[in-house]
Amino acid sequence: MAEPVTILVCDDEKGIREGCRRILSSEGYTVDTAENGKLGMDKVKENSYDLVLVDLMMPVMGGLEMMEQVRQIDPGIILVVITGFATVETAVEAMKHGAYDYIPKPFNPDQLLAVINRGLDKRRLTIEKEKLREERDQRLLEVASEKSKLHTIVNSMADGILVINRERQLALWNPAVLKMLNVTGRVDSGVGMDYRKALRQKDLVEVINKAFSPDFSQYTIISEEVVLSGETPKTLMVILAGVRDEKGENLGVVCTFRDISELKEVEEVKSQFVRMVAHEIRAPLGAIEGYLNAYLTGVAGTDPQFNRQMLERAKLRAHSLMDLVNDLLLFAKLESKKVVRKKEFLDMTEIIESTVELFKVQGSTKDISFSVDIPDRLPLIEADRAEMEQLLTNLVSNAMKYNVKNGKVAVRAVPDGHYLSISVSDTGIGIDEESLPCVFDEFYRVSGPNTRYTTGTGLGLSIVKRIVESHFGEITVESKVEKGTTFTVRLPLKQVNEK
Amino acid sequence: MAKRILIIDDDVDFVDLNKAVLENNGFEVETAFSAREGMDKVQFDAPDLILLDLMLEKHDTGFSFAKSIKADPRYKDIPVLMISAVASETGYEFSQEQDGYWMKTDGFVPKPVEPDVLMQKINALLDKK
Numbered sequence: 001m002a003e004p005v006t007i008l009v010c011d012d013e014k015g016i017r018e019g020c021r022r023i024l025s026s027e028g029y030t031v032d033t034a035e036n037g038k039l040g041m042d043k044v045k046e047n048s049y050d051l052v053l054v055d056l057m058m059p060v061m062g063g064l065e066m067m068e069q070v071r072q073i074d075p076g077i078i079l080v081v082i083t084g085f086a087t088v089e090t091a092v093e094a095m096k097h098g099a100y101d102y103i104p105k106p107f108n109p110d111q112l113l114a115v116i117n118r119g120l121d122k123r124r125l126t127i128e129k130e131k132l133r134e135e136r137d138q139r140l141l142e143v144a145s146e147k148s149k150l151h152t153i154v155n156s157m158a159d160g161i162l163v164i165n166r167e168r169q170l171a172l173w174n175p176a177v178l179k180m181l182n183v184t185g186r187v188d189s190g191v192g193m194d195y196r197k198a199l200r201q202k203d204l205v206e207v208i209n210k211a212f213s214p215d216f217s218q219y220t221i222i223s224e225e226v227v228l229s230g231e232t233p234k235t236l237m238v239i240l241a242g243v244r245d246e247k248g249e250n251l252g253v254v255c256t257f258r259d260i261s262e263l264k265e266v267e268e269v270k271s272q273f274v275r276m277v278a279h280e281i282r283a284p285l286g287a288i289e290g291y292l293n294a295y296l297t298g299v300a301g302t303d304p305q306f307n308r309q310m311l312e313r314a315k316l317r318a319h320s321l322m323d324l325v326n327d328l329l330l331f332a333k334l335e336s337k338k339v340v341r342k343k344e345f346l347d348m349t350e351i352i353e354s355t356v357e358l359f360k361v362q363g364s365t366k367d368i369s370f371s372v373d374i375p376d377r378l379p380l381i382e383a384d385r386a387e388m389e390q391l392l393t394n395l396v397s398n399a400m401k402y403n404v405k406n407g408k409v410a411v412r413a414v415p416d417g418h419y420l421s422i423s424v425s426d427t428g429i430g431i432d433e434e435s436l437p438c439v440f441d442e443f444y445r446v447s448g449p450n451t452r453y454t455t456g457t458g459l460g461l462s463i464v465k466r467i468v469e470s471h472f473g474e475i476t477v478e479s480k481v482e483k484g485t486t487f488t489v490r491l492p493l494k495q496v497n498e499k
Numbered sequence: 500m501a502k503r504i505l506i507i508d509d510d511v512d513f514v515d516l517n518k519a520v521l522e523n524n525g526f527e528v529e530t531a532f533s534a535r536e537g538m539d540k541v542q543f544d545a546p547d548l549i550l551l552d553l554m555l556e557k558h559d560t561g562f563s564f565a566k567s568i569k570a571d572p573r574y575k576d577i578p579v580l581m582i583s584a585v586a587s588e589t590g591y592e593f594s595q596e597q598d599g600y601w602m603k604t605d606g607f608v609p610k611p612v613e614p615d616v617l618m619q620k621i622n623a624l625l626d627k628k
Contacts (some may be wrong), residue, residue, distance in 0.1 A: 286611040287512035299614040300519035313512055452511045
């Protein structure tokens with residue numbers, strides 16, 4: 001007890017009160033006195049005492065009643081009874097009421113101190129015990145909350161967790177596993193079951209079996225992809241981590257499951273795209289190499305005119321290869337989620353007119369005429385200028401490329417409800433019905449006698465579509481073979497805030 | 500009389516270039532850019548050998564073309580030499596020994612085509628005939 005010991009002496013005899021005060025004060029204790037139980041209780045409520053010395057026979061409130069009340073306030077206070085009737089019965093009665101000890105009147109200082117010090121020793125021990133108990137309770141509380149925390153974490157994880165003990169019984173699994181494996185029932189239902197019975201997926205069981213094979217001990221972790229068949233096939237990444245004791249003995253295994261189905265799909269789309277790109281690059285490269293080889297070796301003859309033609313074709317294919325690479329870069333930029341779009345309020349009139357102007361020069365070689373039909377004061381749209389230029393360029397260049405001699409290209413822009421409708425029409429070769437749904441697909445090119453000598457990347461319209469979609473618009477196509485094609489882009493108008 | 504070869508491929512550069520190579524080697528060359536055009540040419544005047552690309556335009560493949568040639572008693576003896584980039588793109592190694600019986604072809608040349616290899620294969624098939 002680091003704090004000074006305080007003692008309350010409660011006796012109706014002044015001589016006892018003062019005598020005790022003198023004796024105890026000289027021992028260094030702080031001593032208060034009260035002349036009856038009621039006054040004594042007032043002091044107990046105000047101060048904290050280590051020990052209360054109480055006379056059993058007092059007016060107003062007797063010793064037994066007071067002891068009762070003291071114990072209610074603080075059961076740790078040591079009660080020592082002073083009794084004038086030195087009989088065993090009263091002492092026993094007092095002990096029953098919670099007194100720690102008693103001292104019969106009359107007593108001498110040594111007797112008093114012996115009893116008091118015994119009581120204070122007990123008090124000290126009680127306090128220490130109390131402290132220890134509090135600490136233990138606190139720790140238990142922490143453990144309990146730790147356990148429930150862990151439980152909550154495991155149960156709310158998106159990844160599946162499955163713990164199997166050395167006897168191959170399920171020790172724990174979380175709701176995510178149940179969902180991934182289509183198990184109906186509660187999380188605790190399968191616990192205790194052999195995993196080979198609890199899990200119906202044969203492939204999965206085989207993977208987990210590896211954790212119990214003799215050669216597993218050399219690995220800390222095994223990860224494997226498991227494809228679960230079913231209505232919607234799933235790909236799970238299963239990670240097995242062995243739990244081992246200090247001797248390396250296998251105690252069980254913790255399996256983590258992650259549903260990577262979507263990731264796999266994205267991966268597949270990506271690698272398919274890469275294969276397509278490789279194919280698209282290989283074709284022109286093969287042609288270029290073939291032409292150059294033929295030119296150098298003379299394997300196709302030595303006619304100078306034909307040789308020059310070969311070099312020109314090689315140059316054309318090299319050029320288209322460059323276009324392809326540029327389109328691929330643009331494509332990757334549009335694909336990237338982090339693409340910076342600098343949207344501003346645009347009047348498309350200027351963009352349409354300048355794009356058409358650019359193509360007029362090229363178009364003159366094929367005697368193609370251009371027309372632009374835009375009303376005055378076209379409503380504004382909110383769009384990225386560079387992307388709008390790209391969109392117009394791709395559409396107008398297609399309209400020109402797939403046109404016929406003396407053909408026409410018409411660009412119109414007109415407000416249409418909440419949209420601006422821009423259409424690019426040509427009088428060209430048209431697109432057959434079968435090919436029409438595919439024109440926006442990456443690398444799709446309509447093949448036929450009319451397009452044989454036209455180079456293209458097969459990405460132009462996919463790029464257009466992506467630009468349109470990133471501006472929350474839509475694109476449609478209408479076409480008739482040998483009559484022509486019209487692409488119509490609808491882009492949302494700038495929101496007008498009505499005042 | 501010069502032997503006649505029909506090239507069927509949708510890649511105009513491949514057709515033009517190999518036409519020149521074959522002509523330079525003393526062959527007469529017909530060209531077709533689709534399976535249908537190829538069949539028209541075969542029916543009009545059967546060639547001595549067909550140089551056929553595996554992937555033709557639209558949904559046609561060289562496989563189905565080769566099959567219809569080999570199923571027709573009038574044309575089944577015309578050697579068909581398959582050319583394709585598929586082998587190097589998919590990693591599947593085509594070979595006449597392994598795939599000829601189901602591809603209904605008489606020879607296989609991977610793209611890009613080496614003119615020497617092409618001439619060698621063509622001559623071998625024509626000599627066998």
